[in-house]
Amino acid sequence: MTNAESGSPDKEPATADQAARMALDNTERAEPTSQQPPERPALGRLFVENLWAANTFTVTLLSLLLAMVVGGILMIVSDPDVLGTYSYFTARPGDALNASWTLVSEAYANLFKGAVLDPDAVGLTAALSPISETLTYTAPLVFTGLSVALAFRGGLFNIGAQGQATMGVIAAGLAGFLLPLPAGLHLLVAVFAGAVGGALWGFIPGILKARTGAHEVINTIMLNYVAAYFLVWLIVQNGVQDPNRTDAISRPVDASAQLPRLFGDNLRAHTGIILAVLVTWAVAWLLNRSTLGFELRAVGSNPAASRTAGISVTRTYVLVMVFAGALAGLGGSQMVLGTTAAALTPLVVAQVGFDGILVALLGRVKPWGVLLAALLFGALQAGGNRMQSYSGVSLELVTVLQALIVIFIAAPALVKAIFQLRAARAARPQTSLAKGW
């Protein structure tokens, strides 16, 4: 037979379903009268089949589901009341299941309400509040995620987004309260200073990698801590520390250097998210359309061949790290120019740099993917706050969920095995990378 329908001739039918269709096909061919081509599968069916294939979207969605299941189990085992109902599980299983379901569903419902929409909210401000929170958390993650993703495409693993963001925060904060500049210009200078601070901190591992071969993973890890200690030291210096305070907090950033709010003064979302979208576009253009981006990707996939082809590998490495650092620095500057605190504290950077690594991986190190991944992570954090205050479920659960999602998407083979997914039609690029020290 020609096997026209089921793909390449050397393949066995992948599923019983296909085998049946092949058999059907054969019987049709046997009939000399039926000359019309075999019936095409319905569009809906094709869609469902594709959905159940191991493509990026499905794997991501199932990873989220798996992570939430594990999170739910964690919630149940850490709740003594609910756990108590399991002691008589065999006698009245309904009790245990009901209590567990109530606990987990309420927590996740609050997660959703805090991140997307609260149906009970009254008034426009209240209705917009979850979205505003989500966007506030998303903005810095886009930058740090892009930082990691850009370096990754250039063959470098930038674990230093945290340190670069820290230097960005420092530079942006200092520019924000030390420079007496007019409104408008002040904001531009502060944001630019953040980028420069981060770029400087990215330059160091870049030049060390290029000149001495020192592994960027080690150096960026170490520089994260150097930056963190530098921030702690700097805050309590004269001229930086808030003169009215004795604890470690700097003077507040001038109003002229703060990012304008998007939805009025009562909601925290600021223009950083617009900048984030623009920068995502710029990075996408840089990667896919510019000469530098081509060189960067070439070096990332094969430095030896790139060198042979006349691309300066050392120059590319330095440039990649400078750009990555600048992006992370921009992300850091959002933390001090955009939020309500608007002052330097030891924890002002939070975890944006480390979360950026997860965001980049979740976004499959593609710029627009990073944007979407950052949106998901931002939503999880915004919703996590509400989950903590309304359901009493610790915010740390969000960290667990984020880590689990990335673990699952990093090992698509595992998700495939759990859900018995078919292999996707086109061979998907491997998420696994082999790269040592």
Added chain:
Amino acid sequence: MSTMAVDDVAVAPVNAGFWTRNRKAGLVLTALGLLAVSLFTTLAASEPARFTLSEDASGAALKINGTVGAALFGAVALAAGVAILAGLPTRWFTLVLGAGLVGFVVSFLCWQVSTAPTGQNFMPLVNIVRGTFILALPLIFGALAGVLCERSGVVNVAIEGQLLMGAFSGALFGSLSGNLWVGLVAAAIGGTFISLLLAVFAIRYLVDQVVMGIVLNLLAVGITGFLYERLMQPDPAKYNSAPRFSDWEIPLLSEIPVLGPALFAGNIFLYLGLLLVLVIHIGLFRTRWGLRTRSVGEHPTAADTLGVRVLRLRYRNVLLAGAVAGIGGASYTLALFSFTKNMIGGKGFIALAALIFGRWSPTGALLAALFFGFADQLATYLSAINSTIPSQFLAMLPYLATILAVAGLVGRVRAPAADGKPYIKG
């Protein structure tokens, strides 16, 4: 994302010409010596700087005038630097470099101690040495966990997570059972849990090991933080009051001045840590297991050809590493403090630094961990005597030292050749 195998960039040969690596180190040491002779000496007060052998100002002490001490030991550093610069035979290099660095540190201490406020211008050596060992302990365990993993070719960035999970499960199960040994075993299992995830995903699913390590650290922070807030915070008496190991003094040996109280009057973790360094050193370089581990870390294909089961050995070593790190985490919760959120606070990464600075060897890791522990203890001491040196800069020292080491300024640092590369048979 494509599979990347980035080899080291073509590096300009460092040993070329007059400026060999040794001479560069000599140059740095000369600069440090000059700094000590000029700056430290002028800043030092002409007061006696006392280094007492006890825990307080009383008792026997080594005494030297601050200015004289700073100048004298600065001169030692300078002389060592110049000697290396002048072209010292390589076999003397390490010894002279070490002497020079010690001279620099002592010169610095003479300055600091002599300028301390009256009544505080002494340095209790017992406390310093003891504190150094206590602060170095989690680093030793963590770095040994790194040695076990990375010598067999699996990058272990998850040390932080393994320590944290060990500390947490040690505290939790120690409290629940009220038994120290249950806590200790639970800590080892906790660390192994994280390294099991690392092993399965790195070896079976070929996920990038650095990525996996970073994610596992976050997972450990999340899980322990979550359970801490849900269980330990509401009911610390039940969930977070583990019994603690007391100190075991070894008779006679603990009487040795300075070193005795530090080395022979510690808790079980101190003895276990030092014993593990010895055992892993001997194991790695003198046994069949060690030879196989090293060969799998350097050239798994060759090892496989000779009949070594690469993946099984890697699984075993990674799991073992998790147990070691887990016990290291318990050295907090079963001896010093009760569990708090994220209590490891970056020690796992200093342990990673110690591993790299110690060039992937157990004894090197021990020395590096002690050095970092000393820097940590010195920061505490200096802030106690109101020093002008900010403690944050001393806290940066381990990280900066590692960067310098990796950049090739202090000796040659090379990871096992197959470190971080998954092995696919065939």
